[in-house]
Amino acid sequence: xxxxRKRTIRLVVALSVAVLLAVxxxxxxxxxxxxxxxxxxxxxxxxxxxxxxxGRVVRGSIRRDGDGIRFQVADRDGGGQRLxxxxxxxxxxxFRGGREIILTGTVESGTxxxxxxxxxxxxxxxxxxxxxxx
Amino acid sequence: xxxxxxxxxxxxxxxxxxCAVGMALVGARDExxxxxxxxxxxYALCALLTVCVVLIEIAFLSDDFSLSVVQExxxxxxxxxxxxxxxxxxxxxxxxxxxxxxxIASSVALFATRDKLxxxxxxxxxxxxxxxxxxxxxxxxxxxxDPFATLSPVPVDGIGxxxxxxxxxxxxxxxxxxxxxxxxxxPFAFAVGALAARRLDAAWIRATRRFALIAWAFLGFGLLLGxxxxxxxLGWGGxxxxxxxxxxxxxxxxxxxxxxxxxxxxxxxxxxxVWNASLIVATFSLALxxxxxxxxxxxxxxxxxxxxxxxxxxxxxxxxxxxxxxALIVSRLDDLRxxxxxxxxxxxxxxxxxxxxxLVALTATIxxxxxxxxxxxxxxxxxxxxxxxxxxxxxxPLAVLLVLFAGIGPLLAWRRVSWASARRVFLxxxxxAAAVGVALLLFSDVADSPWALALFLFAAFALTxxxxxxxxxxxxxxxxxxxxxxxxxGAIVSRNRRRYGGYIVxxxxxxxxxxxxxxxxxxxxxxxxxxxxxxxxxEGRTITYERPTVSVDERALTFGAVLGVEQxxxxxxxxxxxxxxxxxxxxxxTISSFFSGEATSEVGLKAGAGSDLWTAVxxxxxxxxxxxxxxxxxFKACIGGEPGxxxxxxxxxxxxRAAAADPSLIPVASAQINQLQxxxxxxxxxxxxxxxxxxxxRVIVDPLVTWIWIxxxxxxxxxxxxxxxxxxxxxxxxxxxxxxxxKEAKYREIRDAELDHAAGxxxxxxxxLLDAELRREAVEILDREPV
Numbered sequence: 001x002x003x004x005r006k007r008t009i010r011l012v013v014a015l016s017v018a019v020l021l022a023v024x025x026x027x028x029x030x031x032x033x034x035x036x037x038x039x040x041x042x043x044x045x046x047x048x049x050x051x052x053x054x055g056r057v058v059r060g061s062i063r064r065d066g067d068g069i070r071f072q073v074a075d076r077d078g079g080g081q082r083l084x085x086x087x088x089x090x091x092x093x094x095f096r097g098g099r100e101i102i103l104t105g106t107v108e109s110g111t112x113x114x115x116x117x118x119x120x121x122x123x124x125x126x127x128x129x130x131x132x133x134x
Numbered sequence: 135x136x137x138x139x140x141x142x143x144x145x146x147x148x149x150x151x152x153c154a155v156g157m158a159l160v161g162a163r164d165e166x167x168x169x170x171x172x173x174x175x176x177y178a179l180c181a182l183l184t185v186c187v188v189l190i191e192i193a194f195l196s197d198d199f200s201l202s203v204v205q206e207x208x209x210x211x212x213x214x215x216x217x218x219x220x221x222x223x224x225x226x227x228x229x230x231x232x233x234x235x236x237x238i239a240s241s242v243a244l245f246a247t248r249d250k251l252x253x254x255x256x257x258x259x260x261x262x263x264x265x266x267x268x269x270x271x272x273x274x275x276x277x278x279x280d281p282f283a284t285l286s287p288v289p290v291d292g293i294g295x296x297x298x299x300x301x302x303x304x305x306x307x308x309x310x311x312x313x314x315x316x317x318x319x320x321p322f323a324f325a326v327g328a329l330a331a332r333r334l335d336a337a338w339i340r341a342t343r344r345f346a347l348i349a350w351a352f353l354g355f356g357l358l359l360g361x362x363x364x365x366x367x368l369g370w371g372g373x374x375x376x377x378x379x380x381x382x383x384x385x386x387x388x389x390x391x392x393x394x395x396x397x398x399x400x401x402x403x404x405x406x407x408v409w410n411a412s413l414i415v416a417t418f419s420l421a422l423x424x425x426x427x428x429x430x431x432x433x434x435x436x437x438x439x440x441x442x443x444x445x446x447x448x449x450x451x452x453x454x455x456x457x458x459x460x461a462l463i464v465s466r467l468d469d470l471r472x473x474x475x476x477x478x479x480x481x482x483x484x485x486x487x488x489x490x491x492x493l494v495a496l497t498a499t500i501x502x503x504x505x506x507x508x509x510x511x512x513x514x515x516x517x518x519x520x521x522x523x524x525x526x527x528x529x530x531p532l533a534v535l536l537v538l539f540a541g542i543g544p545l546l547a548w549r550r551v552s553w554a555s556a557r558r559v560f561l562x563x564x565x566x567a568a569a570v571g572v573a574l575l576l577f578s579d580v581a582d583s584p585w586a587l588a589l590f591l592f593a594a595f596a597l598t599x600x601x602x603x604x605x606x607x608x609x610x611x612x613x614x615x616x617x618x619x620x621x622x623x624g625a626i627v628s629r630n631r632r633r634y635g636g637y638i639v640x641x642x643x644x645x646x647x648x649x650x651x652x653x654x655x656x657x658x659x660x661x662x663x664x665x666x667x668x669x670x671x672x673e674g675r676t677i678t679y680e681r682p683t684v685s686v687d688e689r690a691l692t693f694g695a696v697l698g699v700e701q702x703x704x705x706x707x708x709x710x711x712x713x714x715x716x717x718x719x720x721x722x723x724t725i726s727s728f729f730s731g732e733a734t735s736e737v738g739l740k741a742g743a744g745s746d747l748w749t750a751v752x753x754x755x756x757x758x759x760x761x762x763x764x765x766x767x768x769f770k771a772c773i774g775g776e777p778g779x780x781x782x783x784x785x786x787x788x789x790x791r792a793a794a795a796d797p798s799l800i801p802v803a804s805a806q807i808n809q810l811q812x813x814x815x816x817x818x819x820x821x822x823x824x825x826x827x828x829x830x831x832r833v834i835v836d837p838l839v840t841w842i843w844i845x846x847x848x849x850x851x852x853x854x855x856x857x858x859x860x861x862x863x864x865x866x867x868x869x870x871x872x873x874x875x876x877k878e879a880k881y882r883e884i885r886d887a888e889l890d891h892a893a894g895x896x897x898x899x900x901x902x903l904l905d906a907e908l909r910r911e912a913v914e915i916l917d918r919e920p921v
Contacts, residue, residue: 014491021495025502033506033518052519064756090832091752093369093734094298
């Protein structure tokens with residue numbers, strides 16, 4: 001086979017693989033992703049659908065509950081209606097009232113039920129100071 | 135004083151950077167004087183930024199709370215070690231660190247090339263100084279990022295560094311990552327210089343290869359420290375979470391890895407020029423993107439440190455870099471044509487090409503996943519994000535293939551390999567891999583996880599192949615010189631640092647990935663609730679909660695547990711605990727506040743070659759906190775001097791009444807109350823010991839996880855060997871250094887071929903052909919030598 005043709009074939013093969021990978025990425029990412037919502041948007045969410053909730057833990061609302069915890073979250077800016085949350089699994093060190101969290105789960109009869117071990121608590125602001133206790 | 139001095143130094147640094155850009159551009163029209171001047175301006179920039187950094191560090195050490203950066207990130211009680219590290223926990227401090235490290239790296243690079251690359255250096259200087267002027271300008275004119283902003287009146291104490299960041303890693307993890315990010319600026323600047331000057335042979339690569347390798351090593355080490363920090367400190371037992379900021383640091387590392395491989399192809403074969411230029415542009419842009427992501431708050435991340443005002447500017451810089459570089463590359467396409475074609479798919483350069491494509495595919499996947507929330511918002515109007523399983527699904531196969539090619543690459547010679555010699559070098563590694571596969575299938579349950587099995591097989595192949603490389607190289611030398619094996623081994627490594635250093639890096643990364651595969655596929659995770667005296671069995675280990683512990687120091691109350699572990703006749707203790715830090719900078723005024731500060735986990739870890747036993751504890755403080763609330767009520771009553779309170783209260787309530795009348799007594803009174811509360815808090819904390827309350831333990835048995843750290847250290851050692859400069863036997867006259875470098879490179883190629891032949895990678899015929907080719911090329915270079 002002449003070298004020019006060989007090169008064309010190689011190029012075509014490489015490009016096809018790249019296109020396949022790209023299509024795979026696009027397809028799976030749209031189907032595998034979970035929608036991100038804030039607590040106030042979740043009050044009217046479809047039951048059974050998985051969401052990624054980002055919100056702020058209401059101070060003084062954390063209670064132990066059997067194996068897990070229950071608490072309330074508000075929107076990140078602190079406004080909106082509060083959403084009750086139940087969660088079991090690892091609780092990250094920085095988790096406490098007033099912190100921003102990310103939690104994946106579903107809404108069941110007005111309560112957000114977190115999937116075990118999906119709770120992420122944001123590091124208390126490395127670059128801006130949050131005056132805890134005030 | 136500090137503030138005005140620092141601001142002045144910063145302003146001068148900005149001017150020095152601008153001058154350097156201007157003088158370098160004038161000098162590009164073959165005006166040596168201006169080029170020399172621009173280099174000196176970069177030295178001056180470095181000196182001025184050093185002054186800024188030293189001033190800030192002194193302010194931290196001397197608790198100079200008139201600077202807002204000190205007040206917000208340090209306090210009197212912050213340990214000295216963390217006062218030093220507090221600078222880069224701030225937005226402005228970390229940007230200053232960026233600029234400072236850049237000025238150091240630029241000075242070193244420009245000093246090293248002061249007599250070389252005459253056409254390229256002026257443009258490279260302009261790029262380096264341009265980036266430096268961007269960052270110093272940002273510090274000077276950006277909103278809220280002035281490192282020398284002052285506070286008036288001067289506060290008595292600072293807020294303090296958050297306890298979560300008070301970990302020895304804080305001292306080195308961020309500076310390592312920054313150095314990694316920043317050092318990629320050097321090869322980028324020289325690439326731009328080469329494109330601008332149309333000097334598109336491998337000269338710029340030879341001059342900056344070492345910087346790329348240093349950047350790669352620092353970035354990798356920074357990532358490793360972050361993973362280790364997360365594993366031992368964050369209380370979740372993982373080392374990688376596909377968090378956007380982690381990804382942001384991983385992406386330039388991956389493209390940097392690809393770059394380090396593909397530049398060898400350009401150096402040796404004059405191919406992949408467009409690819410290399412694009413890779414380094416991508417790497418530098420990704421490094422900037424990493425700097426941007428940490429500061430922007432556009433993506434949800436554990437590292438999202440709040441929104442800030444500098445994000446858009448960095449985004450602007452990235453846009454300028456991308457558009458400018460793309461235009462430059464397109465306009466130089468004619469000069470970027472390959473000098474040769476790929477001889478054969480059975481050659482090292484072909485494998486490098488495959489590995490490059492895999493690494494870029496990996497980067498593209500991670501990029502897509504990381505920015506998916508923005509992409510999805512763009513197309514569907516809804517922010518949606520992708521979790522770890524999505525990333526794993528793509529990165530696992532790509533990583534497995536990478537291990538395979540990391541094993542094949544070193545076994546092949548450059549240019550072409552005949553089928554017969556390939557068979558000779560592949561035989562032993564393939565046989566070992568097959569044997570390992572059979573053993574794993576027979577004696578373990580690895581078959582449950584096909585990807586892990588494939589990775590183990592390829593890893594066995596790669597490690598055997600690498601060992602064979604060392605062995606054959608040393609054996610060949612022994613035959614020639616009659617040295618003993620260890621001496622011969624030492625000699626080949628020290629005489630061929632790039633080659634064997636690279637092999638050691640390969641071995642390290644393969645070992646690391648084996649650790650990742652094993653620990654992610656075969657981990658056992660259990661949450662246990664135990665009361666003191668109770669036991670549970672996890673993976674053949676009997677774990678007994680022997681007793682609770684409490685300790686109190688100036689900064690924190692610590693509740694822990696002593697766990698007795700028995701495993702196959704061996705007994706040991708683990709002591710996981712949880713520290714509740716006292717709030718700093720604010721007076722809580724209640725005993726409860728001693729229990730409501732920041733909490734961090736100290737992990738109880740038994741590391742082993744086979745598996746780690748990882749434990750963390752969540753004490754049940756409900757009873758303690760009930761007593762604390764009661765005590766707070768009592769205390770309030772006591773201060774109020776209410777009837778029925780004990781006689782000691784009399785003194786306190788008198789003091790309070792006196793303070794109400796005479797404000798000068800307030801500090802005395804509050805100090806006394808604070809002290810009393812501290813004593814009470816301590817006593818109540820100790821009451822936890824008698825509670826017999828259950829504690830929740832997270833127990834993880836992680837197979838082979840230790841090999842992640844060992845593998846990384848092996849890789850780092852390899853990188854250091856490859857970076858280490860070769861001893862110069864003679865000093866070439868300055869004007870000829872560039873030609874010298876070209877000659878050196880060709881000689882090294884001839885030596886490499888010799889070594890490959892001696893190690894059996896090249897058959898006699900292949901070697902004869904290749905050697906003749908290389909010698910002809912060497913003669914061509916010698917002909918060019920000025921008389």
